[in-house]
Amino acid sequence: MxxxxxxxxxxxxxxxxxxxxxxxxxxxxxxxxxxxxxxxxxxxxxxxxxxxxxxxxxxxxxxxxxxxxxxxxxxxxxxxxxxxxxxxxxxxxxxxxxxxxxxxxxxxxxxxxxxxxxxxxxxxxxxDDDEFILAVRDLLDRLELERENKRLFQELQVAYKQLVETQEQLIETEKLAVVGKMATGIVHEIRNQLTVLGYAEVIKMAVPDNQKVNEYVQNVLDARVRILSVVDEIRRFARKQTQPYQKDSYLLTEVIESALTIIAYDQDAKRRKFITEYQVEPFLVLNRNKIIQVLLNMLRNAIQATTEDGTITIVVTKNAEYVIIDVSDDGCGIPSNQLESIWEPFFTTKGERGTGLGLEICKRIIKGHSGSISCQSEEGKGSTFTIRLPLDSGDTADNTVSSS
Ligand SMILES: Nc1ncnc2c1ncn2[C@@H]1O[C@H](COP(=O)(O)OP(=O)(O)OP(=O)(O)O)[C@@H](O)[C@H]1O
Ligand SMILES: [Mg+2]
CATH class of the missing domain: 3.40.50.2300 (Response regulator)
Known part of the structure; x- marks a missing residue:
């Protein structure tokens, strides 16, 4: 040939x-x-x-x-x-x-x-020719057998992995179904109760000149909006909804300051020292309530991880692509074998006091902003949670970023 x-x-x-x-x-x-x-x-x-x-x-x-x-x-x-x-x-x-x-x-x-x-x-x-052919046959047969064994073993491994994944998914789905049912009931009830808070508007109108009352009433009204946002997030989580968040351009540091103002009402927060260091003050396209929700989750976790007189620091920096928000505390830290689990839904070390949904929801919200969130921690020394939000999300024209 x-x-x-x-x-x-x-x-x-x-x-x-x-x-x-x-x-x-x-x-x-x-x-x-x-x-x-x-x-x-x-x-x-x-x-x-x-x-x-x-x-x-x-x-x-x-x-x-x-x-x-x-x-x-x-x-x-x-x-x-x-x-x-x-x-x-x-x-x-x-x-x-x-x-x-x-x-x-x-x-x-x-x-x-x-x-x-x-x-x-x-x-x-x-x-001897016959002996030679027999020996070759035997060796080739063994090789085939080995190959077949290897193939079967690989197939088995893939099947096993799929089985484990399916099982995990089933557990997750079951949990979500329970949360979903609970959420629907809770959401309905909370929404009903929140309409009552609408009367705060009436109070405001009744005493237009009392600045103090107006300020408190405004706090109540803002809280109402945030509670609705939290409820909405739980519903999204339970239903695995992924439609994009509504976003606008905001000064990031103003959003952070709002979160700090809200957390200041927390009794434990009063006994913590908060430090902010804004190396950049960019405008970002984001859903304000959702990002406040993330920051409140992080700050609440930091408060719960620290003792009285603990310090919580927020640092804002940026690189070529991202604005970086570091939320650090000098609290109990996280054992290295839990560093991955903390992101799983329902993982909590707080017993009855925690649902273990805080970080899962933070992760979803930040993902919904094309960003990422990660954690570095040393047991006994403290933790730093890092949020990266893209400087230019690039989806639509209203996502453009300007700087202050
Ligand atoms: N700053 C922190 N320092 C130490 N551990 C932390 C910190 N933030 C989170 N963790 C750990 O991660 C776990 C999960 O946090 P996550 O916010 O998801 O749930 P949670 O705070 O337990 O409950 P909740 O649903 O009320 O937020 C916590 O229980 C805690 O063990
Ligand atoms: Mg939490």
Whole structure:
């Protein structure tokens, strides 16, 4: 067959190949014919007259997408000897079966090759033909079996992984279904009660000149909006809703200050020191209530993690792509084996006091702003939660960012 035709034929499917190497042309021909007669239906048999020719041939076969299942090599050849060839091939193709043909004088090399080239068999010249074919058959069958085992093992591993994932999903879905049902009931009730807070507007109108009352009433009205936002987030979470948040351009530091003002009403917050360091003061396109919700979650976690006189620091910086908000505390910190679990829904170390949904909701909100959130913590020293929000979310024109 001309070379080009040969190549075209070989490229189409993966061939399994047996390569024979012997510098004695007549012997090589006899060997390839014998193997071809016995295994020709399943294997292609190729010959090489030297170790270098064999290396080139095997490289080419692999390049063309074929596999060399067996190399049968003579030991004594001009240039590179059989044991060196097999040793080299073993490094690159450890799964290929290697057989050495040797005279009595080459037994030492065979032993060396058993130890260094993963030699499967050696045959002392002259060999018995039937015994030779049986040995080759046996080795090829074993290789197939090993391959099949490996394939089955991989399939089993994939199936097992899928099973575990499905099971986890089922548990999650079940939890969410419970939360969903609960949320629907709670949301309904909270919404009903919140309408009562609408009367605050009436109070405001009744005493338009009392600034103090107006300020308090405004706080109540703002809180109402935020509670609605929290409720809405729980509903989104339970229903796995993913529609985009409504966003506008806000001065980020003003949003942070609003969160700090709200948290200041918390009795425990009064006994913590808050430090802010705004290295940049950018405008960002965001959903104000949602980002306040994230910051309140982070700040509340920080308060709960610190003792009286603990310090909570908010630092705002940026790099080329993101505005970075670090919320740090000098509290109890998080054990390293919990650093991943804290992001899972329902993970809490606060018993009855926590639902374990805070960080899960933060993660969802930040994801809904194309950002990311992460945590670094050292047990006993404190934690830093880092929020990255894109400087340019790039979705729509109203997402453009200006700087103050
Ligand atoms: N700043 C922090 N310092 C130490 N541990 C923290 C901090 N923030 C979060 N954690 C740990 O992560 C867990 C999960 O936090 P997450 O806010 O999701 O839920 P939670 O605070 O327990 O409950 P809630 O639903 O009321 O927020 C906490 O229970 C706590 O163990
Ligand atoms: Mg929390």
């Amino acid at each position: 001309p070379d080009s035709e040969h190549k075209q034929a070989t490229c189409e499917t993966t061939r399994k190949v047996i390569v024979c190497v012997d510098d004695d042309r007549a012997l090589l021909e006899g060997l390839t014919q014998q193997l071809d007669a016995a295994f020709g239906e399943e294997y292609d048999v190729e010959g090489a007259e030297s170790a270098l020719e064999a290396i080139e041939l095997i490289e080419r076969l692999y390049e063309e997408g074929h596999v060399v299942d067996m190399v049968i090599s003579d030991q004594v050849m001009p240039g590179m000897k059989g044991d060196e060839l097999l040793e080299r091939l073993h490094v690159q193709y450890p799964d290929t079966i290697k057989i050495m043909l040797t005279g009595q004088a080459g037994l030492d090399s065979a032993i060396h090759a058993i130890n260094n080239a993963g030699l499967s068999r050696y045959l002392v010249k002259p060999w």
